[in-house]
Amino acid sequence: MSEDNFFSKIQRGELPPPNIAETLNLSFLEVDKENQTLLASFDIGDEFLNPAGFVQGGIVSAMLDDTMGPCLAALLDENQFAPTLSLKVSFIKGANPGKFIGKGKVIKKGKSICYLSSELFDADDDLVATATATAKIVRMA
Amino acid sequence: MSKDSHFWKMQHGEAPRPPIAKTLKSAFIDINLEEKRLSSSFEAGERFLNPAGNIQGGILTAMLDATMGPAIGMLLGKGEFAPTLDLNVLFISPGKAGIFICEAIVTHQGKSICYAEGKLFDEKKRLIATATCTSLVASLKN
Numbered sequence: 001m002s003e004d005n006f007f008s009k010i011q012r013g014e015l016p017p018p019n020i021a022e023t024l025n026l027s028f029l030e031v032d033k034e035n036q037t038l039l040a041s042f043d044i045g046d047e048f049l050n051p052a053g054f055v056q057g058g059i060v061s062a063m064l065d066d067t068m069g070p071c072l073a074a075l076l077d078e079n080q081f082a083p084t085l086s087l088k089v090s091f092i093k094g095a096n097p098g099k100f101i102g103k104g105k106v107i108k109k110g111k112s113i114c115y116l117s118s119e120l121f122d123a124d125d126d127l128v129a130t131a132t133a134t135a136k137i138v139r140m141a
Numbered sequence: 142m143s144k145d146s147h148f149w150k151m152q153h154g155e156a157p158r159p160p161i162a163k164t165l166k167s168a169f170i171d172i173n174l175e176e177k178r179l180s181s182s183f184e185a186g187e188r189f190l191n192p193a194g195n196i197q198g199g200i201l202t203a204m205l206d207a208t209m210g211p212a213i214g215m216l217l218g219k220g221e222f223a224p225t226l227d228l229n230v231l232f233i234s235p236g237k238a239g240i241f242i243c244e245a246i247v248t249h250q251g252k253s254i255c256y257a258e259g260k261l262f263d264e265k266k267r268l269i270a271t272a273t274c275t276s277l278v279a280s281l282k283n
Contacts (some may be wrong), residue, residue: 006192019190020197049160050210051147056161057225058206062199073192084198087230094224141195 001033003079006140007073018075024059024068029101031074036106039069044097049056055095064131067102068091068116072135082114082135089131099123112137144176147222148214165200167207170242172215177213177247187238195235198270200231201261205272209257213276216250223255223276230272240264253278264276 004010009015011028020026025043032038044062050056065084072082104118116133143149150156152169161167166184172180183204191197206228213223242262249256259272 010192015192018192018197019188020200023188028272047160047164049158050207051151051156052222052224056159056203056206057210057228058199058201058203059161060199061202061206061228061230062197065197065199065202069198071189081193083193083195083235084232086232087198087202089202089226089228089230091225091227 001077004076004078005073005076006070007070007076020062020066024063024066028070030069036071037108038067038074038104040067040070040102040104042100043104044100046079046097049097052094055097057089057091059088059133060091060095060129061089063102064118064120064129065133067104067120068106068118068131068133069135071104072106072109072114072116073080075106076137079140080137081140082137085134085136087131087133089129091129093122093126093128095122100128142216143219145219146214146217148211148217154227161203161207162169165204165207169211174215177212177216177250179208179215180242180243180244181208181211183207183243185236185238185241185243190238193235198230198232199272201232201236202228202272203211204241204243205230205259205261205270206274208245209274210276212247212257213255216247217278220281221278222281223278226275226277228272228274230270232270233268236263236269241269259263
């Protein structure tokens with residue numbers, strides 16, 4: 001783990017945040033490197049609604065991905081990046097647009113392969129969806 | 142299958158298309174009811190890029206979901222809908238901002254549970270991601 005990884009640089013304002021963070025109105029509320037957990041908040045508008053009037057499943061997945069992904073990114077070394085290899089999402093409850101809280105955890109950080117999990121809660125603190133992912137640590141070109 | 146289902150009402154302009162369809166600039170390019178296949182095109186812009194400069198995985202997932210969902214949706218009866226219970230996505234190649242094509246097939250259509258598979262390609266026909274999903278067929282309460 002390095003304070004010079006891209007996550008820390010973005011947090012310190014030395015690198016711009018990615019566009020997707022602005023699109024999902026993402027903010028990090030808490031980063032606990034010792035326990036390998038992260039809390040994120042999101043705000044999703046009506047442009048992402050499906051025909052049933054709920055936030056579309058892929059956008060729910062995007063929030064889960066953008067909670068556990070940064071949780072791992074916070075633990076990386078300089079010049080490392082960890083693309084997601086696979087993602088499994090379980091949809092528990094229809095998600096109304098508005099604010100969401102993501103809770104991410106790195107279950108296992110290996111030398112190359114990492115296992116992650118996240119939970120997404122709506123503004124009423126109801127569990128909306130859960131996810132697990134496998135990521136691989138690579139060096140940035 | 143009923144031509145009075147929500148999918149066909151949208152196709153015939155009798156029901157509005159969902160906001161997510163406009164946001165992802167999606168269009169259905171092939172609908173094959175007999176083979177239970179549906180293909181869509183998407184355009185994902187730079188607002189969806191992750192720190193590596195690629196389209197974020199959840200947005201790739203959104204395109205797969207927005208193709209597998211309608212593939213199931215086109216087979217439903219009047220007043221039925223099919224929320225996704227779970228999604229499994231494998232990310233094969235990074236997706237750059239631009240045009241995507243997604244092909245979906247319904248592999249099982251039960252009375253209450255449906256399975257579908259999706260493949261997402263970029264403009265150069267390179268495989269970007271694949272997915273499977275489980276959906277529950279439910280009826281809208283009147």
